[in-house]
Amino acid sequence: MSHKHPVISVTGSSGAGTSTAKVALEHIFRRENITPAVVEGDCFHKYGRIAFKEKAKEFEAAGKRLSHFSDEANLFSKISELFNSYQQTGVGKARTYVHDDEEAKLYGVESGKFTDWHDIGEGSDLLFYEGLHGGVEEARPYTDLMMGIVPVVNLEWIQKVHRDTAMRGYSTEAVVDNILSRMHDYVHFITPQFSHTDINFQRVPLVDTSNPFIARAVPTPDESLMVIRIRKPQQWGVDFPWLLSMLNGSFMSRCNTIVLPSSKMLLAMELILAPIVQDLMTKRRKA
DSSP states (O other): OOOOOOOEEEEOTTSOOOOOOOOHHHHHHTTTOOOOOEGGGGGSSSOOHHHHHHHHHHHHTTOOOOOOTSSSGGGGGHHHHHHHHHHHOOOOOOOOBOOOOHHHHHHHHHHSSSSOOOEEOOSSEEEEESSOOOSTTTTGGGGGGEEEEEOOOOHHHHHHHHHHHTTTTHHHHHHHHHHHHHHHHHIIIGGGGGGGGGGGEEEEEEOOOOSSOSSSSOGGGGGGGEEEEESOOHHHHHEEEEHHSTTTTTTEETTEEEEEEEGGGGHHHHHHHHHHHHHHHHHHHHH
């Protein structure tokens, strides 16, 4: 833990809802006049788009599967180096993965490739990571606050099927095959992180999702509950009675777990995270 240069990571698989946590933190950063150094986790993928497809074919020829979840397709050591360097000095090395032609014009790099590694963090107040692997073993020693965004798995699959068919043009069969091909890596590299996160936000649908591969629509926030588990409430000074009074319809299911309507997810995140971020900044100023 670094009082002078704190690191916050938000971890969740693609489509899990990490963008909501990012919005909540952006609101807090703006209100508190905090300048973050922002890093997207896909910059630590080992291969660009074409190189990944070629490497995946090599794996398939050898009877194996390659996915973006695994250590074989990512630079976990680079995440660790960035977090450690930032905590020590307030700067570190990162790069940008160029997703599309619009970003290609911005960065001067072809879509599907990476920019060069460069220094980030100069003049920032904290490092904010959002991606797949902010809670892997190599990175955990150098994070000050780790959060997991974890919808129940059937809901995660529904969201992925609908996103990839509607936005990326894949067939349902292709998406299901992709889910199956990544299952081993999901179990071994994604889910273990959530045993170590400080706060987990888990969305639970209240409608039938028994067969996620034929669901016609993603359950709405009004059809879901949000389960928020805080591993050490005393450490973070979380005031559950106050949260219960502020979040209509919420209740405690365990001594460290609050449940509320998913429609209040953004508000709940801001109410929980604002005091924690303020405390990190107070310690930073004192350091």
